[in-house]
Amino acid sequence: MLTERQLLILQVIIDDFILTAQPVGSRSIAKKEAVTFSSATIRNEMADLEEMGFIEKTHSSSGRVPSEKGYRFYVDHLLSPFRLSDQEIITIRDAFNDKMMEFERVVQKSAGILSDLTNYTSIILGPEVFETKLKQLQIVPLSEQSAIAILVTDTGHVEHRAFNVPVEMKGADLEKMVNILNSRLQGVPLVKLHEKLYSEIHDLLRKHTDQHEEAFSYLRAALVDDHPTKLYIGGKTNILMQPEFRDLDKVRSLYSTIEQENAMADLLRSGQEGIQVKIGQENPFDAMQNCSLITASYHLGNDQVGTIALLGPTRMEYNRMFSLMNVLSKHMTNTFRGWY
Amino acid sequence: MLTERQLLILQVIIDDFILTAQPVGSRSIAKKEAVTFSSATIRNEMADLEEMGFIEKTHSSSGRVPSEKGYRFYVDHLLSPFRLSDQEIITIRDAFNDKMMEFERVVQKSAGILSDLTNYTSIILGPEVFETKLKQLQIVPLSEQSAIAILVTDTGHVEHRAFNVPVEMKGADLEKMVNILNSRLQGVPLVKLHEKLYSEIHDLLRKHTDQHEEAFSYLRAALVDDHPTKLYIGGKTNILMQPEFRDLDKVRSLYSTIEQENAMADLLRSGQEGIQVKIGQENPFDAMQNCSLITASYHLGNDQVGTIALLGPTRMEYNRMFSLMNVLSKHMTNTFRGWY
DNA sequence: TGTTAGCACTCGTCATTAGTGAGTGCTAAA
DNA sequence: TTTAGCACTCACTAATGACGAGTGCTAACA
Incomplete structure (x- = not known):
């Protein structure tokens, strides 16, 4: 003792x-x-x-x-509690003032704030998409042969993808198809789209429209795109500011580690509720030997959880970071409250 | 001589x-x-x-x-002509194989290819938005009080923004409003949206719907967002690979220069047709003293022009870069041909 | 018994020095 | 006009010593 x-x-x-x-x-x-x-x-x-x-x-x-x-x-x-400066508190609060933001914007902004206030690199992992549901599907024709498929989720996430319209297909056909898709797919979790498209929709379309085959395959390609676990990274170049990263080789290997989205996402996911710190060797990656990773969870009103993280040298201002991440994750949770 | x-x-x-x-x-x-x-x-x-x-x-x-x-x-x-390797040619060609891509995807991909093949940093400037026209406006309600406004342009560009729906407003009102907007705004260049909204639409809405005021102001904020001259940057960290940038201070100041979007956009815009090189001091920025910037133009079928650029040390493989950018800009121009 | 002054010792840092080698400019001969 | 030869320059490296920040240990002190 x-x-x-x-x-x-x-x-x-x-x-x-x-x-x-x-x-x-x-x-x-x-x-x-x-x-x-x-x-x-x-x-x-x-x-x-x-x-x-x-x-x-x-x-x-x-x-x-x-x-x-x-x-x-x-x-x-x-850890002595750290009192954030008024300026910092105001910065964070103001960022969340604009009540109307879709999910991406909130997260993007949070990552920006976090890296700006800390001079470290911020990494934010969106919540699992398991529960994100399709809100609406829209198709906007661009020309005779091309159109944009737009997919809106209940979190306000918008994805779009151009696709070919078969030559024989009329605008009315397209519209009919979209109507069918919307009526059947609304509320379906994104991850189940693929399955549902095959099990139900394919047959249904065959009955109702001509030329469905080609259009269907295009649309499917557009819709069932990869929904990668998205990482939002802020202040990537902040790493260069830290004296412990004067060695360019270290920086390079750290960058290439961060850029492995899947591995990083797994790492962030592994954190538990609340604020956690992984110090140096506690991190699984060699390139992060001299780094600490502080993670905090935020909530989405339902039981979904996302993670915000800060990556810096082991010599980190832990107490300030704890306060900042605490405040930020609470703001995020608040913003998302009631979205479901 | x-x-x-x-x-x-x-x-x-x-x-x-x-x-x-x-x-x-x-x-x-x-x-x-x-x-x-x-x-x-x-x-x-x-x-x-x-x-x-x-x-x-x-x-x-x-x-x-x-x-x-x-x-x-x-x-x-x-400059001796440089013969690209088969591998390089295939890489570029394959990237443009997928015929159906919206503008962003093409540009993003091009920037990625360019930086990967060169180990320099690629910067691509989209064409002036002057001519980009609104194709369609869509509104997807998310909840009682919120909706997503989606704006699609004739280049397949999609922009979206969440906005508040006034409490008194019904779904039908919203729909009516969108119909009016669509009928009046289709084909209007994005840069004129703002003006048009005020000169025509405002009055029109007043006649047709209740509760238009509040909704109008929200929508306006969502639509007439900044349409910044977008720069697509690829391989930002490639700079670290070059021995001339062992000095972190140089890297830092170069990064902060690149991140000044407007200044960089102006610089790229100033290039003329075809391939151009700015060597060292010929560049306007102090941080680019030891850099060369190769720019090449691409076309959009109409008279619009965009620019792709490569930023590296003055000690650049000019001949290979010329070949690469030549091939790439041609592919881009080809892809966009007939979009208008 | 815990605390502290004093001292010898260690080692990184910095400046100096000398040696080495790659490269130059100049001169004189081919 | 070309080239061999030579003196000279200068970055780079390793070795050296002075300096100082810091340590561990010991002996004296409260």
Whole structure:
């Protein structure tokens, strides 16, 4: 168990290192207001803290740097609540003022705010699409042979895709087809579209319209597109600001890790309710060895959950980040409340 | 005027430097097959070339490096035609195989291909929206109080925006309103939407529907959104691969330059027909001092013109880039042919 | 018994120095 | 006109030493 004094020293070391990114020496600790004992005493305590694995030396006569275990302890036990500045609170609140936003816009904006306020990289994972349902299907003819299929979901998400209209098909046929599709598909979860199209719609269309085959296959291609688990990333280049990423190779490998959408999505999904931190090696990817990932969940009124995340060096302003993500995820949850 | 021999030497120097990014010495030039004279002779010629400003030394006893004037001459007079690999040609062709694509998708894809094949950063400027016309307006109600306005243009561009539905407004009112808007606004260029909405539609709506005021203002906000000159950027992080951008500060300032959409759009717009190169200082931005920007125009069937561009270090594989952009812009023009 | 002053020691950083090699310019001979 | 030869330049590297921030240990002190 750690003594009060050791806790204090550990706290000072981590706070200081987070601020300066420089190893912290006993003398500089002794100078702090809150510290009443001498540097020699601190050295002794630091030796103990090191033995316990909370801090490390970068070389035999350097100051101390928090270890991952140290950060873990700090996050779990030493986190002092951080008071956000009025400016920050206003920025966030104003962003959600505009009540009428479709899902994408809310998320996009949130990612932007988060990365701007933190100078880290923000990653937001939309909720599972399992429950997102088709609201309406529209078709807008562009020319004789082409049209745009537009798909609107109940979250206000709009997807569109151009497709070919078979030469023999009339506008009226197209309209009839759309009507059939709408009457049958409204309220169907997106992930079930494909199945439903085959099981019911195909036969139905055959009965009602000519030239359905070709048009059907085009439309199907347009509708049953990949609905990829979408990641919204903000402030990708913020990584370059951090002194720990002076090494371009590190940056490159980190970028290529982030860009693997599926892997990142899995990682974010794995977080539980509330705010979580993965520190350094706790992350599954090699490129994220020196990074921490803070995740927070937000809700959609029904039981769906999405995740917002912040990626930065292990030397992160954890307390400010916690406050920010707390506020932001609450705002998001509020905004989505009642959408279902 | 340059002699044959000087031309040869200049060509070898630039070709070599483009490949290796290292200053080129007289000895290494003398070793080339095509070069039959000694390194001493080459040194004399190089001194002349330097005096004329085509090449430079990085320090008093270094090999030579092409100057901007050198690159300019190289691009204007020494460019050997580059034969693209089959793989490259296939990659490009296949990307345009899928005949049915809306404008955005074509451009997005082109930017992706260009940056992937070149390892530089690609920037594509869409054509002026002046001529893009409204094809259809659709409104999909989401709930009692909210709906999505969807705007489709004749290029297949889809824009959408959620908006509030006034409490007193019925679905039928909304439908009536949309019908009026559609009948009056179809074929209207996007840039004139705003004007038209005020001059004609406002009065018209007043006559036909109740509760028009509030709905009108919401709709207007949704429709007459900013239609920013959109830049499509591909391979932003490719910049990090280039040895000339080992300096993070340079990268940062370059990024912030690229992100100024309006300035970049103006720059791209200023290019003329065909393929153009701006080398180093010829670019207006400080951050692009060490960069070259290759621009090529593509056409839209009518007289509209868009621009594709490649941003890399002045040490660029100009000949390959020329071939690539030539092929790509032709494919784009072909794809858009007949859209109008 | 816990705390602290003092001191020897470690090691990264920075500036200096010298050696090496790639490259140049100049001169004189072919 | 071309080229061999040579002196010279300068970036790069490794070695060296001074400096200082920091440590661990010991002995004295409260």
